[in-house]
Amino acid sequence: MESNLNAVLTGDLIGSTQQSADRINEAMMAIQTAANIIAAWHTPPQDTRFTRYRGDGWQIVVRQPTFALRAAVVIQAKLIAVGMESRISIGIGEVTSMGTANLADAAGEAFEISGKELDTIGTLRRIALNQTRSPVYEDGLIADLLGERMGKWTQAQAEAAAMMLASPIRIVSLLEIAEKLKISPQAVNDRTRGAGCAVIRSVLQRWEGLKGRQHWDRKDD
Numbered sequence: 001m002e003s004n005l006n007a008v009l010t011g012d013l014i015g016s017t018q019q020s021a022d023r024i025n026e027a028m029m030a031i032q033t034a035a036n037i038i039a040a041w042h043t044p045p046q047d048t049r050f051t052r053y054r055g056d057g058w059q060i061v062v063r064q065p066t067f068a069l070r071a072a073v074v075i076q077a078k079l080i081a082v083g084m085e086s087r088i089s090i091g092i093g094e095v096t097s098m099g100t101a102n103l104a105d106a107a108g109e110a111f112e113i114s115g116k117e118l119d120t121i122g123t124l125r126r127i128a129l130n131q132t133r134s135p136v137y138e139d140g141l142i143a144d145l146l147g148e149r150m151g152k153w154t155q156a157q158a159e160a161a162a163m164m165l166a167s168p169i170r171i172v173s174l175l176e177i178a179e180k181l182k183i184s185p186q187a188v189n190d191r192t193r194g195a196g197c198a199v200i201r202s203v204l205q206r207w208e209g210l211k212g213r214q215h216w217d218r219k220d221d
Helices: 021-039 065-081 109-120 137-150 155-164 174-181 185-195 197-213
Strands: 005-013 051-053 057-062 086-094 127-131
Touching: 005 021, 005 065, 005 109, 021 057, 021 065, 057 065, 057 109, 065 086, 065 127, 065 137, 065 155, 065 197, 086 109, 109 127, 127 137, 137 197, 155 174, 155 185, 155 197, 174 185, 185 197
Parallel strands: 086 127
Antiparallel strands: 005 057, 005 086, 051 057
C-alpha cells in the first residue's frame, strides 16, 4: 500500500542573536536558494514550501526521503558560504497536511519527529536524523560525522561544495563550478578536496541507493 512518507527538515540559525537583521535575512535567502535546488531533484519538481519561523527558525519538506541527508548538506553548505550555520533536524514519516499558505499549520508524524529532534540536538551536533519506520542507528552516526566534517569548512570550501554536491543524479564538473565562481578549475579542485567532497558525495550516493532499495515510500506489509 502506498504511504505518504516525507522528510521534514527543521532548523534554527546558530548564533543568530549576535547577528544583524540583514545577516539573518541573508542566511534565510541562502536556505531559500538551497530549497529551490532541492525542489528540482524531484520528478516532477516539488515545492519544498520553505517556511521561516520566529526570525531565525525555518522548515522545508523533501517529498522523496532518500534526498533528505543531501538536502541537509546542501543547506548547511549554502549557509557556511555566507558565514552562518544552522542546526538541522530531519524527521521522516507520514505527512497528513501540507498546511495552507505555508508549513505553519502543516501536520503529520514527520513534522512531530523533526521538531522534537531539534529540541534535543544540543549545541555540539549540527545534523540529526530520525524516522518512524525501522530507525537505523547508523543513520544518526552518518549525520553526526557529516555535520562534524562540514563544521571545519571555510566559506570558500563550502561555496564550492554546495555546487559539487547539488545534484543526486549527475556529477558536477570542476570546470562548471569554476565558470560560475570565476576561478580556475585547479582552485575549485583545491577547495573541494579540502572539503572532502569526493568522500561526502560517495557517502550520500550510497546512502541514497540503500534507502531507495529499502522502499521508504511504502508502508510495511
